[in-house]
Amino acid sequence: MTITISRTAAPGNGVVRYASIGSLQLEAGGYLPDVTLAYETWGTLNADGSNAVLIEHALTGSTHVTRGDSDEPGWWEQLAGPGAPVDTDRFFVVSINILGGCYGSTGPSAEAPDGAPWGSRFPLVTLRDTTAAEARLADQLGVHSWFAVLGGSMGGARALEWAVSFPERVQRCAVISVGAASTAEQIAFAQAQTLAIRQDINFNDGDYYGGPLPEDGLALARRIAHITYRSAEELDGRFGRSAQLPESPLRAAALGERGRYQVESYLDHQGKKLVSRFDANSYIALTDALMSHDVSRGRGSLDEALSRTTARFFVAAVDSDRLYFPSQSRELADALPGEVDVHVIEAPIGHDGFLTEIGQLGSQLRSTFLI
Numbered sequence: 001m002t003i004t005i006s007r008t009a010a011p012g013n014g015v016v017r018y019a020s021i022g023s024l025q026l027e028a029g030g031y032l033p034d035v036t037l038a039y040e041t042w043g044t045l046n047a048d049g050s051n052a053v054l055i056e057h058a059l060t061g062s063t064h065v066t067r068g069d070s071d072e073p074g075w076w077e078q079l080a081g082p083g084a085p086v087d088t089d090r091f092f093v094v095s096i097n098i099l100g101g102c103y104g105s106t107g108p109s110a111e112a113p114d115g116a117p118w119g120s121r122f123p124l125v126t127l128r129d130t131t132a133a134e135a136r137l138a139d140q141l142g143v144h145s146w147f148a149v150l151g152g153s154m155g156g157a158r159a160l161e162w163a164v165s166f167p168e169r170v171q172r173c174a175v176i177s178v179g180a181a182s183t184a185e186q187i188a189f190a191q192a193q194t195l196a197i198r199q200d201i202n203f204n205d206g207d208y209y210g211g212p213l214p215e216d217g218l219a220l221a222r223r224i225a226h227i228t229y230r231s232a233e234e235l236d237g238r239f240g241r242s243a244q245l246p247e248s249p250l251r252a253a254a255l256g257e258r259g260r261y262q263v264e265s266y267l268d269h270q271g272k273k274l275v276s277r278f279d280a281n282s283y284i285a286l287t288d289a290l291m292s293h294d295v296s297r298g299r300g301s302l303d304e305a306l307s308r309t310t311a312r313f314f315v316a317a318v319d320s321d322r323l324y325f326p327s328q329s330r331e332l333a334d335a336l337p338g339e340v341d342v343h344v345i346e347a348p349i350g351h352d353g354f355l356t357e358i359g360q361l362g363s364q365l366r367s368t369f370l371i
């Protein structure tokens with residue numbers, strides 16, 4: 001698929017478009033012969049190309065950051081839009097579905113050259129590969145240097161990789177709710193999730209397209225992940241030991257049936273919701289990509305790796321995050337060149353605070369970063 005993109009016009013704010021970016025030789029040795037990236041834009045690129053902002057989505061996110069001309073709300077609706085901190089009246093905002101994803105970019109569910117889905121044949125993609133692919137799309141869009149690249153969680157890891165891989169192309173970089181590398185604990189949580197999918201009876205080594213889908217495995221993966229996205233205090237305050245009405249776990253147990261606690265019902269719901277919108281192989285591919293996150297791999301020490309960047313950094317963490325600890329954001333900030341503060345998002349919710357606490361995050365970004 002080839003598309004022609006006008007240098008300055010932004011047809012269809014918030015509408016998905018597709019770009020063919022050619023073949024990719026991947027860091028881990030794999031090869032993708034014909035890569036498509038799905039993306040959305042909002043606003044208009046200046047004649048001198050100086051107002052481009054890239055927003056990188058997290059693990060299961062899509063290109064749809066904010067609604068624009070479409071009716072569908074975006075996942076960072078209050079953060080980006082006309083008059084918002086990432087002001088689409090001022091900036092040309094771009095969001096790209098990550099390579100390996102299932103929102104339009106080449107991924108395991110896409111057609112391989114033989115016309116069948118890639119499935120088990122989809123190669124290992126690292127976050128560095130995804131950044132290299134996005135740089136090709138930036139070229140096509142006429143963006144030679146981003147005014148800012150920002151993202152939370154895996155989106156923050158993608159932003160950081162951009163700033164280090166292409167220092168001359170990133171003027172500002174916001175790394176929210178993620179550290180410089182995936183830690184052993186983060187890899188451990190991730191492995192439990194991918195194994196849940198791989199052990200689904202329908203997984204068939206990843207070649208399940210056209211047959212029953214590994215939905216139970218994907219839903220279990222999401223449950224495991226979602227627990228890490230929320231703090232113990234939030235889950236306890238919200239659900240406690242309450243039973244999901246009309247069942248009572250104790251009464252049901254007395255009857256020889258097992259009812260559900262509210263928190264179980266909640267996690268069941270989160271699992272079902274993800275299954276309705278996400279491909280299991282993409283979940284594995286992107287989780288593997290996130291496991292690969294290590295901005296200093298092959299670049300010496302962390303300080304040496306980060307010394308390549310010339311961007312101005314914004315680092316933020318949610319104080320109750322138990323997946324990406326604020327101390328990991330502190331370590332990143334300390335290793336970055338110059339004095340970099342860690343902006344603390346105060347919220348009891350945990351990791352997902354980067355998605356829910358837009359008021360705090362937006363005002364911090366507006367006053368210290370997007371200026």
Ligand SMILES: CC(=O)SCCNC(=O)CCNC(=O)[C@H](O)C(C)(C)COP(=O)(O)OP(=O)(O)OC[C@H]1O[C@@H](n2cnc3c(N)ncnc32)[C@H](O)[C@@H]1OP(=O)(O)O
Nearest residue numbers: 057058059060061062075244262263265266269352355356
């Ligand atoms: C940035 C990115 O790229 S990721 C893309 C955006 N992220 C996602 O979509 C991830 C999935 N969503 C989420 O993680 C969250 O919904 C957030 C972070 C966006 C918002 O969090 P919150 O506002 O706290 O919503 P929460 O996670 O509690 O979910 C509420 C849902 O749980 C349901 N729920 C609440 N209690 C229960 C219960 N006892 N039993 C069953 N369901 C329940 C609600 O009905 C609601 O359902 P709905 O989403 O279908 O309307």
Ligand SMILES: N[C@@H](CCO)C(=O)O
Nearest residue numbers: 058059060061153154
């Ligand atoms: N809820 C987010 C959190 C991951 O950081 C997602 O699903 O992508």
